[in-house]
Amino acid sequence: MPAPTPIRNVLYIMCDQLRRDYLSCYGHPHLQTPNLDRLAAAGVRFSRAYTQGTICGPSRMSAYTGRYVSSHQVAWNGVPLPLDELTLGDYLRPAGIRTALVGKTHATPNDAALARLQPHSEAAEQLSEVGFEAFFRHDGIYPDDPLFDAKRDSAPYTQYLRDLGYDGQNPWHDWANAAAGEHGEILSGWKMRNAHRPARVAEAHSETVHTTDRAIDFIAEQGEQPWCLHLSYIKPHWPYIAPAPYHALYGRDQVLPAVRAASGQRSDHPVYAAFRQHEESLNFAREDVRLNVIPTYMGLIKQVDDQLGRLFDYLQSTGRWDDTLIVFTSDHGDFLGDHELGEKEFLLEQAVGVPLIVRDPRPAADVTRGTVDRSLVQTIDALPTFLEALGLPGAEHRLEGRSLLPLLHGASPAWREYAIAEYDYAFQAPARERLGQPIDSCRMTMVCSQRWKYLAYDGFRPQLFDLHNDPHELHDLGADPAHAQVREQHLGYLYHWLRNLKRRTTISHEEIERRGQRFRYGEPQASKLVPIGEW
């Protein structure tokens, strides 16, 4: 019998703002996603996967570094990653694995550190792309403000549209993210009132299709050489607007009712109250807004699923399906009006819960194919999984995630007792001002165990939800005297987590052990390199 094919490649697929429950394999009753369901049937679907940051930048930097937000320090979008942080490419590239990006990273160049250190040019380029080779970078959000002019004009997708004859200063907006009015006027996708209309771009040229094209280009170009591809779709992230026919695949009758506490039962937590005052929350609290947006959100997901079908077919036709570890996930979710919130800046399931489907092609994983795993897994587990799958050394002194391979191979290792997610609203001046918090005391931290979700806040009481008896998180037990012990237990987890964040990252455990044996500090009678304290 021939040895099974080893894993040679990694395909790390990420959607942006895709809620965990908006795939049919995760239980959506109306949105059919047969291609992701096919991946789930061929791998393991994790039902309790959490992102470590609820917005793009923090979440993605956790994905690329394998570390918590408090460790990599990218507390919000637009915050640079410290140069000392190692990313996916730093771990894989030395092993000869081309590590490329197709799509979005939300990486922000660390200009201050680059100016101070002036690293050699190749390093500088990789640092600015958080370790990826930017085969096709598409961060996808280009407002008309002059601040974005340079970024938009140099974006390859802008060039792609222009080459196809899509005109204007901002074809990303005017064609891919806008509709046409009755008189040919441009109706912006920024306005949710236009969500039901078809985008002006042809579906074949839309962001989701072109991103898939480029992914296939990369894989084809790589041939039999090993690779790691981060395929990172901007959609279903807003602007909520889809090209035909995806704008009209779903109707208002397929929009699920909003998840909301009954009148008078809503949590009175001040931070929650402040976030309900955000414009997106006020708008999504309106039923007409939900009914106009959510069918399009579903259409955008359906389009991703169709494109993944095309990609998976390509992998199967080329043999890559059998030597590639495939991970599908999202960077965070979207409230879509649940809890009277929009966006994702709050640590409830709609925001922190992400889909996570992992396929290990090797026979060792046959035992779990098509199963659902309820372990508390995290975005930071992806990178350690890649390393183990590729047979590369881990980095115990840096990586805070855990390889999922034991779970994929049917083992039952002792697993983590809690998952962590963080959000810092210092950057959201309106909420911060409303709450009167100083700029360094705007943190929310989720500590989620199998049964309970505990949310710690700077300056305010915690919230607590019983996920068994209250899976929709409608009854806030954060001030309930009967649950003091549960809160204490979870505050203990929070302390444990803080205490064990990795803070000795410039020296490996192996090197510590090597030095410890070589020097034998303190050992009586031993021959020591530095003869301390001898008589």
Place this chain on the structure above:
Amino acid sequence: MPAPTPIRNVLYIMCDQLRRDYLSCYGHPHLQTPNLDRLAAAGVRFSRAYTQGTICGPSRMSAYTGRYVSSHQVAWNGVPLPLDELTLGDYLRPAGIRTALVGKTHATPNDAALARLQPHSEAAEQLSEVGFEAFFRHDGIYPDDPLFDAKRDSAPYTQYLRDLGYDGQNPWHDWANAAAGEHGEILSGWKMRNAHRPARVAEAHSETVHTTDRAIDFIAEQGEQPWCLHLSYIKPHWPYIAPAPYHALYGRDQVLPAVRAASGQRSDHPVYAAFRQHEESLNFAREDVRLNVIPTYMGLIKQVDDQLGRLFDYLQSTGRWDDTLIVFTSDHGDFLGDHELGEKEFLLEQAVGVPLIVRDPRPAADVTRGTVDRSLVQTIDALPTFLEALGLPGAEHRLEGRSLLPLLHGASPAWREYAIAEYDYAFQAPARERLGQPIDSCRMTMVCSQRWKYLAYDGFRPQLFDLHNDPHELHDLGADPAHAQVREQHLGYLYHWLRNLKRRTTISHEEIERRGQRFRYGEPQASKLVPIGEW
């Protein structure tokens, strides 16, 4: 009346391994240090100053970064500082202040990061010297092992001795740190049995004198241009051996009795027990060792004091006394047999307590001259003090220390409730193996309030000492049921400290505020840069 002279220079003097209680101004009954006493009389003496790390590297990196060990990550000697950490020179140099080193830093080049980033050469040089211009670097410890050959041969003090005719492969050892036997043989200073003998080097060429020479050279060279000088003596650090006449200034009758618990009252803490098994502890537990070493330790301190007298005279004769902020401190202490311990790897007062004397020359500080301040101050407070004294902006998102200027100027600000010190014995393989702890669970953390010292240990019960009623820390209350509440309070401080370590260092508070106002995320009806969630 003319405006008072502003502070233009900073003189940051550090001894190595100097215990807080081994100066006459700190109460030593036999060791007279009139020059440091003179500085104390002209400034403020802090009686409760703590280092953040009890060995050289961690303590010094806290001094140079203004951050706790867990933040800068240099958990032990020989661990590289992350390149993202900013140091003294990064803060001062942009203001045109030449920032130089004369003496020791214990900096370890971050070779892995330098190789990865290949920064431009000037940056690389500064990074390898943790931000200093190495006017005269002298780390001072050069064992004969080939590992140290290159470092020793390229050291300017080696060259200095050779130029004077001190011969041999290792003149640092053979002359400055060794004595001569009756037949002219070299008796190594590494052996504490030789501590009572005079070093072979002439006093005028000894480390302490030459280091002072170079400091005066630097100040003279700088003339009227502003400077920051880190004058960092290797002594009274071992090898415990002093040049004549300092080897013989003190006698055995001037050695204070060892601080030790009465028989049967000694703490049974396993980590404490493990450290008592170290060679230096076993030797210092012997009275003959103490009596042979401590007079020399005192002599080495006396020599530093004499040299500081020369330096202070120079400053006064050149006008620098009036426009220079002077700080005198040590990186950590030395047990010298107290608690049956040698060295400094344990968080009792002999190791974590450091002298700290600060002189602000301006009239605003006249109100406190000659006073003693009992506030809990820390090594990390020096850098923020320098910045405020020089009128430079702070860096609230990075610096974890606090400026001492308010205390120097007689204000009574709300001050910190606890001081922190850390030690990690992962690197000490014998203790780690004896205790059976994994390499990432060898941490000790001191939380010291005005009255209590709480010591937290990975994997073992805490220790607790009542500094009011038990200033010598002889009665371990860590398992005493009557003190559960005190322990809980200090565990709460530990949580508070962990929670508030600065973990958002790549973006300033000012920039967060600027962006917050510019984007106004979530503000209804506001004109926002990115139009999120609009209807």
